Amino acid sequence: MGRFSLLLAVILMSCAISLVTSRYQARQLFVDFDRSQAQARDLDNDWRRLQLDRAELARNARVDRAARDDLKMMPIAPDRTIYLNQATAAGGAQ
Amino acid sequence: MKRLPFFNSPVLRGQLPAWRSRLVLILLFVGFATLAARALFLQGITTDFLQQQGERRYERTLTLAATRGKILDRNNVVLASSVPARAIWAIPDDARAAPPQQLAALGKLLDMPVADLNKRLADEDKNFVYLKRQVPMDIADKIMQLAVPGIHQQPETRRYYPEGEVMAHVVGFTNVEDQGQEGVELAFNKQLSGRPGTRRVIKDRLGRVIEDVQAVTEPVNGKDLRLSIDTRVQYLVFKALSDAIALHHARGAAAVVLDARTGEILSMASLPTYDPGNRGSLDTDALRNQAITDTFEPGSIMKPFTAALALDLGRITTSTMFDTGNGHFRYQGSTISDVSRNGTINVADVLRRSSNIGMTLISEKLEPREMWDRFTELGFGQAPQLGFPGAAPGRLRPWDRWRLIEKATMAYGYGLSVSLLQMARAYTVFARDGDMVSLTLVKRDSEPTSVKIYPPKIAALIRTFLEAAAGPDGAKLAQVQGYRVAGKSGTARKIVDGKYSTSRYRSSFVGFAPVSDPRIVVAVTIDEPQTGGYYGGAVAAPVFSTIVGGSLRLMNVQPDAPFESTVVAGLQERMR
Numbered sequence: 117m118g119r120f121s122l123l124l125a126v127i128l129m130s131c132a133i134s135l136v137t138s139r140y141q142a143r144q145l146f147v148d149f150d151r152s153q154a155q156a157r158d159l160d161n162d163w164r165r166l167q168l169d170r171a172e173l174a175r176n177a178r179v180d181r182a183a184r185d186d187l188k189m190m191p192i193a194p195d196r197t198i199y200l201n202q203a204t205a206a207g208g209a210q
Numbered sequence: 211m212k213r214l215p216f217f218n219s220p221v222l223r224g225q226l227p228a229w230r231s232r233l234v235l236i237l238l239f240v241g242f243a244t245l246a247a248r249a250l251f252l253q254g255i256t257t258d259f260l261q262q263q264g265e266r267r268y269e270r271t272l273t274l275a276a277t278r279g280k281i282l283d284r285n286n287v288v289l290a291s292s293v294p295a296r297a298i299w300a301i302p303d304d305a306r307a308a309p310p311q312q313l314a315a316l317g318k319l320l321d322m323p324v325a326d327l328n329k330r331l332a333d334e335d336k337n338f339v340y341l342k343r344q345v346p347m348d349i350a351d352k353i354m355q356l357a358v359p360g361i362h363q364q365p366e367t368r369r370y371y372p373e374g375e376v377m378a379h380v381v382g383f384t385n386v387e388d389q390g391q392e393g394v395e396l397a398f399n400k401q402l403s404g405r406p407g408t409r410r411v412i413k414d415r416l417g418r419v420i421e422d423v424q425a426v427t428e429p430v431n432g433k434d435l436r437l438s439i440d441t442r443v444q445y446l447v448f449k450a451l452s453d454a455i456a457l458h459h460a461r462g463a464a465a466v467v468l469d470a471r472t473g474e475i476l477s478m479a480s481l482p483t484y485d486p487g488n489r490g491s492l493d494t495d496a497l498r499n500q501a502i503t504d505t506f507e508p509g510s511i512m513k514p515f516t517a518a519l520a521l522d523l524g525r526i527t528t529s530t531m532f533d534t535g536n537g538h539f540r541y542q543g544s545t546i547s548d549v550s551r552n553g554t555i556n557v558a559d560v561l562r563r564s565s566n567i568g569m570t571l572i573s574e575k576l577e578p579r580e581m582w583d584r585f586t587e588l589g590f591g592q593a594p595q596l597g598f599p600g601a602a603p604g605r606l607r608p609w610d611r612w613r614l615i616e617k618a619t620m621a622y623g624y625g626l627s628v629s630l631l632q633m634a635r636a637y638t639v640f641a642r643d644g645d646m647v648s649l650t651l652v653k654r655d656s657e658p659t660s661v662k663i664y665p666p667k668i669a670a671l672i673r674t675f676l677e678a679a680a681g682p683d684g685a686k687l688a689q690v691q692g693y694r695v696a697g698k699s700g701t702a703r704k705i706v707d708g709k710y711s712t713s714r715y716r717s718s719f720v721g722f723a724p725v726s727d728p729r730i731v732v733a734v735t736i737d738e739p740q741t742g743g744y745y746g747g748a749v750a751a752p753v754f755s756t757i758v759g760g761s762l763r764l765m766n767v768q769p770d771a772p773f774e775s776t777v778v779a780g781l782q783e784r785m786r
């Protein structure tokens with residue numbers, strides 16, 4: 117009888133300890149998860165910012181100025197263009 | 211000492227009064243009863259309060275901000291996007307402790323004079339003062355490093371418009387609360403703005419979130435919106451218009467480019483414009499999108515609709531001749547005059563030479579009711595269904611109150627008012643097979659709906675007339691190398707103080723190209739050109755030409771008109 121209760125006590129103790137550790141682990145994992153989510157949000161924000169930066173740099177007004185003033189380019193005209201026709205791809209892309 | 215058992219203690223032997231033991235018993239009982247009552251009170255009655263107090267010490271409700279959706283053009287170019295920013299706020303009482311050099315540094319970072327800063331901090335009654343909102347993150351981080359006492363930050367978002375003034379009228383802008391105020395931002399505000407979420411969490415000693423208490427209400431980010439606008443075409447239009455304004459010292463200008471097949475608005479520009487990212491010096495005049503909100507008397511660009519109606523109803527044929535005389539015509543007590551002396555001409559020439567007298571004679575054969583019906587079908591007098599703020603319906607008076615002279619003037623575009631967008635949409639009947647397509651600002655994936663207005667045969671006929679009107683004998687400045695264009699110029703006198711002005715005009719040109727298979731409809735209007743002429747064929751037609759040439763090239767449309775090629779390749783293709 118005494119042995120049996122000793123065994124139960126050991127089992128109880130180990131259960132209690134494992135509960136504490138698993139609880140601790142769960143919290144740790146949750147913190148990690150939260151951090152990853154924040155990171156994902158940050159990356160999303162960075163992506164937005166970079167997208168904006170790209171749009172800013174590729175702005176038509178800027179490209180136009182660079183082409184005309186810096187590179188001395190001129191608009192193309194049909195008489196200086198060779199049109200190639202592909203039998204299958206009719207209509208052209210938008 | 212004699213050992214005595216406890217019960218034999220002599221002390222007990224003496225008879226004590228019975229009430230003493232009872233008193234002790236009662237006192238003990240009362241003590242326990244008090245404890246039980248207290249426990250009951252804490253557990254039962256004040257439990258909510260106590261639990262709240264406990265929760266307040268470790269639980270927090272976090273607001274999860276939703277991000278406003280992006281606005282993209284048809285090729286996924288970003289037109290508006292939100293990025294995080296910070297609001298800088300202060301507790302004036304605490305901020306008084308800040309040394310002056312710190313405030314100076316803060317003022318420099320915020321781009322605010324120190325005197326301004328001090329004025330805001332002087333108000334001691336308040337314990338919350340915004341210093342500046344929507345401060346970019348990098349500057350906010352620098353302010354954080356300054357560690358000025360009493361200065362705090364709060365996250366928010368800031369909206370950026372990379373295309374700036376080119377897109378201003380289409381995209382619009384939001385206010386500091388992230389609510390749309392103008393343009394697409396306002397029209398599609400509901401769709402763009404997200405729903406913020408909340409989560410209730412337990413935080414540990416270090417302020418880290420360790421557990422969700424309730425299910426998280428996820429924030430719903432705003433939907434991205436893909437417009438039908440093509441940024442490249444838009445820039446082209448913007449450039450052409452600003453060049454025209456500079457050349458003619460005009461008061462304003464607007465243009466619309468429509469995809470004739472899908473009804474998508476490829477470009478809509480209005481000048482003067484503003485920079486949505488820097489609205490410090492916002493002029494209400496510049497805020498108006500003239501292509502949609504301004505209505506004007508269209509003038510000659512109205513003529514094809516009347517002519518098409520007369521042809522459709524069989525009142526005239528292509529060989530009916532009209533005697534326009536010497537260019538002056540007395541009609542109902544007024545003189546109607548033409549720009550030139552045209553003699554006796556047919557309907558094609560009436561359109562090509564833009565004869566007001568010819569149109570008056572055509573209107574003689576039409577009933578007011580018929581004209582009103584057709585104009586209404588063409589969408590005049592009703593605001594276009596775009597969901598766009600400020601779309602003007604224009605004015606088309608009920609037919610039963612038209613006088614004869616008014617019927618005549620309406621045939622050539624006076625006495626009614628339209629917006630440029632309405633005009634461009636109406637012209638899709640000639641660019642298509644007589645049906646008017648419904649417009650959209652959002653990229654269309656399905657087939658557009660269209661309303662049948664003229665029979666295909668009439669539309670094709672008018673198409674040839676309009677091609678001639680934009681041909682070598684008409685508004686030849688509208689011509690585009692490599693493409694067949696069709697269109698009609700218009701010069702309308704503006705009403706100043708209730709009278710038609712002789713010095714203020716509105717020059718317009720509406721047309722489409724390529725004629726063999728129309729892809730785009732372009733409408734241009736220049737408001738009050740001062741120098742370099744005022745006729746639509748001289749002022750608006752070159753702008754039309756620039757826009758058509760550039761747009762068709764951007765859309766990879768193959769030329770349908772013959773032209774001399776100046777380049778030679780090994781295998782050169784013969785043009786049709």
